[in-house]
Amino acid sequence: MLITVLVTVCLNLAVPGTCVTTPVVDSNQDLVTMGGCMGIAGFESAKEFWEQHPLYHNWQFKGWSCQIGNRALPAKSKA
DSSP: OOEEEEEEEESOTTSTTOEEEEEEEETTTSOOOHHHHHSHHHHHHHHHHHHHOTTTTTSEEEEEEEEESSOOOOOGGGO
8 A cells, every 4th residue: 555755844834825734755656554553763764854855944834744545635725
């Protein structure tokens, strides 16, 4: 089963619609488990992605989440 770590970052946490949710890593790329995704490993993966990504490192970190399966990502305006 595919498990994906997602990160949510915002230009401004106080302004709705300024957030995006984007995939960080999935179980096809790394040894991601649901427990790991929900725990410190998922947080660290999301945080590292946010800090090192040239577009998002100046944005505000809102959080991370885990997705099971191949569903579409959440709509950007709903993040």
